Amino acid sequence: MINNEQRIAWGITGSGHYLKESMEIVEEMNNVDLYLSKAGEEVLKWYDYDLNSYKKNGIKIFRDVTASSAPVSMLYEGVYKCLVVSPATSNTIAQMAYGISDNLISNMFAQAGKCRIHSIVFACDTEPTVITQAPKKLVTLYPREIELDNFNKLKTFKNVDVVDNVKNLKKALKKFK
Numbered sequence: 159m160i161n162n163e164q165r166i167a168w169g170i171t172g173s174g175h176y177l178k179e180s181m182e183i184v185e186e187m188n189n190v191d192l193y194l195s196k197a198g199e200e201v202l203k204w205y206d207y208d209l210n211s212y213k214k215n216g217i218k219i220f221r222d223v224t225a226s227s228a229p230v231s232m233l234y235e236g237v238y239k240c241l242v243v244s245p246a247t248s249n250t251i252a253q254m255a256y257g258i259s260d261n262l263i264s265n266m267f268a269q270a271g272k273c274r275i276h277s278i279v280f281a282c283d284t285e286p287t288v289i290t291q292a293p294k295k296l297v298t299l300y301p302r303e304i305e306l307d308n309f310n311k312l313k314t315f316k317n318v319d320v321v322d323n324v325k326n327l328k329k330a331l332k333k334f335k
């Protein structure tokens with residue numbers, strides 16, 4: 159059973175695409191802790207986000223610094239009502255779709271699934287053509303078939319909402335606010 163005391167674990171992976179939109183939603187919420195992949199931590203710096211300012215707002219920040227992904231134990235303690243991974247890179251989507259859990263975010267996702275905690279995943283490379291904000295300019299990318307296949311595979315998972323736009327991310331989050 160979920161309750162209002164529980165928080166939301168929010169995973170950030172190393173995607174510049176939809177990072178701004180994801181961080182805007184994080185900033186509007188008051189019950190979120192951040193979980194960063196190693197690339198997520200780097201990319202936040204590339205895009206000039208100051209993690210200390212988030213800490214001041216009461217957000218706990220968990221970095222990927224242990225081989226065993228020790229912070230996943232928070233999922234066993236009932237701290238979180240849901241896991242959000244937004245934005246999710248092609249790499250993280252592939253790991254999730256194939257059950258690989260060898261870093262903090264893929265472990266959070268796997269353990270959330272095993273604990274029957276709901277996950278919401280914002281997959282960013284889901285259109286044949288993607289225009290994305292690189293640190294200094296807009297670039298056009300053409301996601302490969304493998305990215306689209308992994309996205310479709312993940313959509314078949316139980317207890318997981320896989321979304322591909324901000325509107326649907328907000329809609330999925332409403333159930334857990």
Ligand SMILES: Cc1cc2nc3c(=O)[nH]c(=O)nc-3n(C[C@H](O)[C@H](O)[C@H](O)COP(=O)(O)O)c2cc1C
Nearest residue numbers: 171172173174175195197198204247248249250293
């Ligand atoms: C500035 C920058 C922006 C990036 N944006 C994306 C992106 O939009 N989508 C993506 O799949 N990978 C992107 N990457 C590459 C990922 O960070 C890289 O694949 C990384 O290994 C992903 O690790 P993670 O899934 O554990 O976070 C970007 C890398 C850099 C340096």
